[in-house]
Amino acid sequence: MADIFDVIVVGGGVVGCAVVWEMTSRGYRCLLLEKNENLISEASSGNSGMLHTGFDAPADSLELQCITYTFPRMFDVLQGFGLVYDKIGATMVAWTQEQASKLPLIAQRSKTAGISPTRELSVSELYSREPRLSRHAQGALWIPEETVVDPWLTAISFAHDARRKGAVIETDALVQNICKTDDQRVDVMTSRGQFTGNVVINCGGLYGDIVDKLAGLQHFSIAPKKGQYAIYPKKVKHLINSSILPIPTEKGKGEIIFKTVYGNVIIGPTFEESASRRRPESDSNTIQRLMRYGDSCVRGLGECPIVNTYTGLRPATETKDYWINSYPESCWITIGGIRSTGLSGSLGIADKVRNLIVNQHGLEPSRTKRTDLERIAIKFVPPSHAMLDDVTYTITHPITLSGIETRLDSQL
Numbered sequence: 001m002a003d004i005f006d007v008i009v010v011g012g013g014v015v016g017c018a019v020v021w022e023m024t025s026r027g028y029r030c031l032l033l034e035k036n037e038n039l040i041s042e043a044s045s046g047n048s049g050m051l052h053t054g055f056d057a058p059a060d061s062l063e064l065q066c067i068t069y070t071f072p073r074m075f076d077v078l079q080g081f082g083l084v085y086d087k088i089g090a091t092m093v094a095w096t097q098e099q100a101s102k103l104p105l106i107a108q109r110s111k112t113a114g115i116s117p118t119r120e121l122s123v124s125e126l127y128s129r130e131p132r133l134s135r136h137a138q139g140a141l142w143i144p145e146e147t148v149v150d151p152w153l154t155a156i157s158f159a160h161d162a163r164r165k166g167a168v169i170e171t172d173a174l175v176q177n178i179c180k181t182d183d184q185r186v187d188v189m190t191s192r193g194q195f196t197g198n199v200v201i202n203c204g205g206l207y208g209d210i211v212d213k214l215a216g217l218q219h220f221s222i223a224p225k226k227g228q229y230a231i232y233p234k235k236v237k238h239l240i241n242s243s244i245l246p247i248p249t250e251k252g253k254g255e256i257i258f259k260t261v262y263g264n265v266i267i268g269p270t271f272e273e274s275a276s277r278r279r280p281e282s283d284s285n286t287i288q289r290l291m292r293y294g295d296s297c298v299r300g301l302g303e304c305p306i307v308n309t310y311t312g313l314r315p316a317t318e319t320k321d322y323w324i325n326s327y328p329e330s331c332w333i334t335i336g337g338i339r340s341t342g343l344s345g346s347l348g349i350a351d352k353v354r355n356l357i358v359n360q361h362g363l364e365p366s367r368t369k370r371t372d373l374e375r376i377a378i379k380f381v382p383p384s385h386a387m388l389d390d391v392t393y394t395i396t397h398p399i400t401l402s403g404i405e406t407r408l409d410s411q412l
Helices: 014-025 062-081 103-112 123-129 151-164 205-214 234-239 284-297 342-359 398-411
Strands: 004-010 030-033 090-094 119-121 139-143 147-149 168-170 175-180 186-190 193-202 225-232 243-245 256-259 265-268 308-314 323-327 332-336 378-381 385-388 391-394
Touching: 004 014, 004 186, 014 030, 014 151, 014 342, 030 151, 030 193, 062 151, 062 342, 090 103, 090 123, 103 119, 103 139, 119 123, 123 139, 147 151, 151 168, 151 342, 151 385, 151 391, 151 398, 175 205, 193 205, 205 332, 225 284, 225 398, 234 265, 265 284, 308 398, 323 342, 332 342
Parallel strands: 004 030, 004 193, 030 168, 090 243, 193 332
Antiparallel strands: 090 139, 119 139, 175 186, 186 193, 225 265, 225 308, 243 256, 256 265, 323 332, 378 385, 385 391
């Protein structure tokens, strides 16, 4: 029985890492399979590093439930692991009267959902808080709890702590076939061999529909959405005091001007259709447009050239909400459509999976529960690696890569 896992998680993005961490901590013997050479190599390597409160998530949505579960708990996790974060807050700016008319509704929706308080700002209050903003704003909403984190370190710490609690992590392990066995288990055939589990959890992200199809399930399809970012150097961080948000639309939060946890200023993401699931290159015309947008919103930003760009792909589906479904007859759980708030909803998603494992699959843990939070010793190794305790990982996120210099300085 030693070669049979309680749970097999397919996909090593932030959601897969959070799920394997939660299940391992609860005493389940877990295996994480990632098709790439490194963890956090797909959608989760191109996000904004923002821990959102859920102020604009649809009411009664699964997304909102997962975010509101995650937000207060994530700080205990970050502190327990010794990870950096900055509760910088966000200022949603209305640049027209039409946009300003939407602010009360957004504030009321946040209040109704029981999310951390927001407050409308007068124009004079806005400029006292953000004196470098362009002078044509018509109003603003203050969202004090919005937080920035290191998105790669947060995700990789989930996987690393799961590993030191006994989880097995296999990379370069492309899932090639799925077969349910006669004894109500699942054989997962991969490029690194065959593995058997009592329950498989599909956290395949951009390839989630393809992984589901291997199991004979096909309830959604992925239509990737491309996001592009422009990165400015740390020397312009004084130009903004909070994340500067536009009025959200049906497509999402829009293009944000924000500081990373390391002080770089970033503009993005865009929202564009993508014909490919592979990460595309940045488009120079789009990056130029982002720079013009930043210059029109923040005085002085246009005087400084950008230092880098990056892109990301959202694993969007036909619907905006998360897709979390359990199929006990197939020994299978699907997590899909986590298109832009995977980090912000990760702990809530993992908790829902745990409840499905217990209540619908009837699977009890085979090991002792270990929910302790132990600090992780982190050392950056230029140009692109980090040691967590004694394990070396390749850094795959531009935000973390841009912050290496700052962290190295702090270690001297």
